[in-house]
Amino acid sequence: xxxxxxxVAVAVVVALVLILLNRPGGGDDVSDITIAAERDPSIPASxxxxxxxxxxxxxxxxGDYQCPACGIFARMMEPQLVQxxxxxxxxxFEYRDWAFIGPDSTRAAEAAFCAQDQGxxxxxxxxxxxxxxxxxxGDYSDARLKEMARQMGLDMDAFxxxxxxxxxxxxxxxxxxEGQNLGINGTPTFVINGQVLKGWDGSYAxxxxxxxxxxxx
Amino acid sequence: MGRWHTASLVxxxxxxxxxxxxxxxxxxxxxxxxxxxxxxxVQTSPYAEIAGIPISILGMGMYLxxxxxxxxxxLRPAWFAPATMAAFAVVLAGAVYAAYLTYLELAVIKAICQxxxxxxxxxxxxxxxxxxxxxxxLDAGEREAF
Numbered sequence: 001x002x003x004x005x006x007x008v009a010v011a012v013v014v015a016l017v018l019i020l021l022n023r024p025g026g027g028d029d030v031s032d033i034t035i036a037a038e039r040d041p042s043i044p045a046s047x048x049x050x051x052x053x054x055x056x057x058x059x060x061x062x063g064d065y066q067c068p069a070c071g072i073f074a075r076m077m078e079p080q081l082v083q084x085x086x087x088x089x090x091x092x093f094e095y096r097d098w099a100f101i102g103p104d105s106t107r108a109a110e111a112a113f114c115a116q117d118q119g120x121x122x123x124x125x126x127x128x129x130x131x132x133x134x135x136x137x138g139d140y141s142d143a144r145l146k147e148m149a150r151q152m153g154l155d156m157d158a159f160x161x162x163x164x165x166x167x168x169x170x171x172x173x174x175x176x177x178e179g180q181n182l183g184i185n186g187t188p189t190f191v192i193n194g195q196v197l198k199g200w201d202g203s204y205a206x207x208x209x210x211x212x213x214x215x216x217x
Numbered sequence: 218m219g220r221w222h223t224a225s226l227v228x229x230x231x232x233x234x235x236x237x238x239x240x241x242x243x244x245x246x247x248x249x250x251x252x253x254x255x256x257x258x259v260q261t262s263p264y265a266e267i268a269g270i271p272i273s274i275l276g277m278g279m280y281l282x283x284x285x286x287x288x289x290x291x292l293r294p295a296w297f298a299p300a301t302m303a304a305f306a307v308v309l310a311g312a313v314y315a316a317y318l319t320y321l322e323l324a325v326i327k328a329i330c331q332x333x334x335x336x337x338x339x340x341x342x343x344x345x346x347x348x349x350x351x352x353x354x355l356d357a358g359e360r361e362a363f
């Protein structure tokens with residue numbers, strides 16, 4: 001029985017070491033936060049809608065701030081989309097939340113609404129995607145979101161009252177429900193003039209083709 | 218080779234395939250769209266890696282060790298006792314860890330990944346088989362001592 005006891009002890013110690021090593025780091029480190037530049041003021045923006053209200057085609061993105069594919073879109077393709085279609089008055093582009101990956105997604109979405117109250121939605125949106133490191137790692141912890149707001153120069157009393165008070169909790173939930181009703185099951189999903197773009201292959205060319213089709217080009 | 222020995226090997230090969238699949242999907246999530254899926258939630262959670270190494274690779278290591286030890290004791294009868302002891306210790310550590318991971322899925326991540334659960338059940342099966350083999354080894358050892 002001593003051999004058996006020894007084997008069990010070794011196994012349990014190894015398992016405990018693995019468990020200890022597996023504990024994720026906290027989300028309170030704010031030292032690596034970077035702030036995105038403000039958007040080009042020549043592009044008309046109203047809240048979370050870019051472009052002219054009477055643009056012939058309305059493109060809506062349903063996204064999740066934790067979703068890597070949304071991050072890739074925001075960083076690599078959206079600037080091109082804005083340049084090609086929003087700046088030329090062909091489309092308006094709106095970002096809506098479909099926060100599904102975890103609590104960080106919901107917190108980030110609510111914080112972005114609070115930044116929107118202060119007219120800083122797009123800079124906050126860009127900052128969130130710029131600080132995306134992984135999923136459910138506390139990238140969008142309360143401390144980090146507030147630090148982003150602070151470094152962006154937002155009125156912190158107003159931001160904290162909005163964020164801590166859960167002012168947009170219902171709005172984020174409603175946006176998710178709206179996406180559900182459209183049949184969305186992943187992000188980013190684009191809705192072009194009310195039509196969900198299905199089977200998007202992740203390329204700018206495919207999005208461009210769908211928009212061109214809606215424009216009748 | 219006895220029944221339990223064969224069972225342990227077969228389960229370990231199955232486990233290796235499952236862990237291999239989980240490792241593949243861990244690295245192949247450059248997916249262009251983030252979809253709703255419990256496995257994705259589990260696999261992208263901060264618990265899915267230890268120091269940058271996916272847990273599924275640890276799982277593959279455990280299954281490979283069990284297969285290696287199983288083959289070794291099949292080849293050389295003299296290695297039967299030490300190989301069985303080592304295999305039991307490896308798979309017990311794996312089973313305790315798998316139990317912890319299943320607890321995380323249920324209580325912390327709140328999502329169940331069926332492949333992870335499959336791996337946990339296979340580990341449990343191997344633990345039973347290795348437990349029986351170890352019991353026989355220790356039992357034989359005690360009788361020899363008298």
